[in-house]
Amino acid sequence: MSETKKELIKPNVVDSDDDGTICLGESFFIDDNYELTTFTFGPHVLQLLCLQSASTDFDLTGQLVWPGARLLNEYLSNNAELLQGCSAVELGSGVGITGILCSRFCNEVVLTDHNDEVLKILNKNIDLHESSENPNSCAALSAEKLEWGNTDQLNQILQKHPEGFDLVLGADIYILQNSVPPLFETVKELLLLRSGKEGCKFILGYVSRSKMMDVMVPKEAVKHGLQIREVEGTRSVIANLEGVIYEITLSN
Template sequence: MEHSEKDQTAEDQRRVKKTDILRSFQVSFFAMSRLASLPWTFLEEDLRSNKSSELVSDILKQTCLHSLCRKFPPSGRYRRLFLSELIRQEAADGEPLDELYDALAEVVGAEDCTECYKSYILPCGDAVSLLENVALISEGTTGLVTWEAALYLAEWALDHQQTFLGRTVLELGSGVGLTGITICRSCSPNRFIFSDCHTTVLQKLRDNVQLNGLTEQLCPAVRVEQLDWTTVTEEQIKRVRADTVIAADVVYDPDIIESLVKLLSKIMRCSSAEVLPEILICSTIRNPETYSGFKQQLEKAGIGHRVITGPVSHVFPYNRISSIEMIKLYR
């Protein structure tokens, strides 16, 4: 009886582990994470110990054969490399599945484009799917891809939904829309205003907002607006009446810091003395000198800040070695 219970416990543990591994493959595949970061070691061990293609088949169903891949496929090149690695892994311990070769045949001739879909799986199982540029910098802007601080801020929002619940939220420098769409889908804001100034970024942002069912027809409380930090008026800011202001990865260029700080000063000045909006700025610190300069300009403008600490739930796959800091501003 004791052996039977131990065997059952071991089997239960393996089943839970397998579920976690399948989710890890799925989440990483749709976000187009570096292939080396996927849990190939577990697959190797499973193939050696079980001599079965069951796990490979399950991985295939959760990635290339999943309905999300049919609707919003990662780039053809990424899928080719992913399937080639799956075939290599299984070939080491047996004959690869026909479905693997069929799936590879579908993408062998796929044209490599400058854009691709990335999908970020939410805890509820839904996905935020975005059309992003393959290149990190294109058309003179970095705003056509999702950066680490946007992912971190989205994770923080999922852990602190009360910050956005029933509120009017203004996002500065929304980029392709990951953070804002996540908040709209999961945190129930009363209104949400996406904003950016680059024409191409704004068009892609509008496309992604619509892609995720947040069209102004279906969700009139969601808007996408052009907001030029250098020319925005106090009247425009007053019309928004934001309770919460957020921004991710906007402190990267010394040339725009002055206009950003002036904008933040205007936002605070346009608020009532009793109720200031909650202003949250999340930054990947790539250049400590630039980031320090931003904080110094905040201080000169009479704006204080405190660093928000504490762990966040790991929802999205990204490089967590990067130094990311989130601050809350106050007057």
């Protein structure tokens, strides 16, 4: 391909001279037309930047708020005593709606995601929240990159938080089957840091999208030496999907 032809091609499209195939670059999938959106959970009102519909790339699903996050936030807002004075880490934070709500009760919240584009909007929402000078917020908020099963990234986080966390949180973070085993591997590592500490648990906002995943999630939890129980009274319908809150702890 000549230098002249290269100059005419847009950065998100690559034209193959061999067979005429057009390959789409990463920037084609990125949609950063975020809107400032208001969410209400009980007496708590949050304003966050997010997309209103899913990106064309499944890896960028963290750019919008999913039903599981709404379910988890409703549960946490109604059971704020679970968070009072705790340190928490959220897995698959996306735009940060759960972690930012928790900052109103926790002493410290670390929000994590594996995708660099999602981490950009996550940090913007942390800045937005902190600049609002909300008198209800008492936690130190930070964002960290964490791909589940990545020991190096997890260790980097734990170097800053050597005592671990009181709570692990997650909502709608099991979209792909191959992500479930490393998810529970990471959860187990985080819970082991606080083994013997009363109340240390993983709270998962689960929304049913397939029978296969309904079976796989509890099965993988048990396979990783964890106990999983449905929190009584939390099963409900949200966005026409059945959801439930699970509490997951280390097996005795």
